[in-house]
Amino acid sequence: MRPAFEMLKYLLVCVANAIPRFHALDYIRVFLYRLAGLSIDRETRISGPLILEFSFRRPTLRQIAIGRDCFIGYHCRISASKAQVFIGNRCNIGPNVSIDTAGHWFNHELNKRNSYHKPVTISDNVWIGAGCKILPGVSIGENSVIGAGSVVAKDIESNVLAAGVPAKRIKVLEEFAV
Ligand SMILES: CC(C)(COP(=O)(O)OP(=O)(O)OC[C@H]1O[C@@H](n2cnc3c(N)ncnc32)[C@H](O)[C@@H]1OP(=O)(O)O)[C@@H](O)C(=O)NCCC(=O)NCCS
Numbered sequence: 001m002r003p004a005f006e007m008l009k010y011l012l013v014c015v016a017n018a019i020p021r022f023h024a025l026d027y028i029r030v031f032l033y034r035l036a037g038l039s040i041d042r043e044t045r046i047s048g049p050l051i052l053e054f055s056f057r058r059p060t061l062r063q064i065a066i067g068r069d070c071f072i073g074y075h076c077r078i079s080a081s082k083a084q085v086f087i088g089n090r091c092n093i094g095p096n097v098s099i100d101t102a103g104h105w106f107n108h109e110l111n112k113r114n115s116y117h118k119p120v121t122i123s124d125n126v127w128i129g130a131g132c133k134i135l136p137g138v139s140i141g142e143n144s145v146i147g148a149g150s151v152v153a154k155d156i157e158s159n160v161l162a163a164g165v166p167a168k169r170i171k172v173l174e175e176f177a178v
Contacts, residue, residue, distance in 0.1 A: 003056040010054050012036035013061075017049035021074060037061040041068035041089075048074025048095070053081040063101075067091065073130065083117035083136070091122055094130035094148065101136050123158065125176075132167075143176035 147163025
């Protein structure tokens with residue numbers, strides 16, 4: 001029963017991803033993702049295909065939670081098969097951002113069979129520039145901005161601009177700092 005159910009969800013996501021990129025259609029896309037089991041607020045906009053991890057044996061889509069009033073640009077990828085990806089409220093995620101929760105052990109023997117999975121947390125009001133890569137286990141604090149093209153390998157505190165490969169704090173955003 002589970003594989004058939006997961007297959008149906010997969011088809012819904014495929015249909016959502018095939019919807020043309022028109023602003024007015026973004027809400028239909030989100031409706032279909034919600035129908036497929038993703039936890040996304042209905043006021044959040046996703047402006048193009050969202051590439052997601054699938055398993056027909058596990059409800060992988062339940063690993064993703066996206067808050068209200070967010071914007072997610074086209075062609076983002078969220079890989080969350082065994083660890084959660086949490087995106088807070090009012091986040092702005094640029095196009096071509098990828099979020100990964102899985103990695104492989106360096107040991108060759110282990111690598112054949114084993115992967116590790118660590119959750120990713122993006123707090124409220126975060127802006128992630130185009131093309132960033134968010135790696136397993138990372139948390140980004142609220143109100144922070146990640147410059148385009150950055151690789152976020154470690155936690156980023158709240159109220160800062162961080163950028164680069166790997167992303168490092170560049171400045172405190174005074175308007176948010178208390
Ligand atoms: C981060 C950003 C918003 C600039 O913010 P800003 O406050 O104007 O920062 P500045 O341009 O003054 O740059 C401050 C420093 O950070 C560096 N920097 C800025 N963006 C960077 C990036 N993406 N990667 C690496 N370094 C970056 C600048 O070179 C500068 O370094 P310096 O002090 O050594 O000269 C902008 O560079 C950016 O990345 N915007 C994302 C645009 C985008 O992705 N749009 C898609 C739609 S969401």
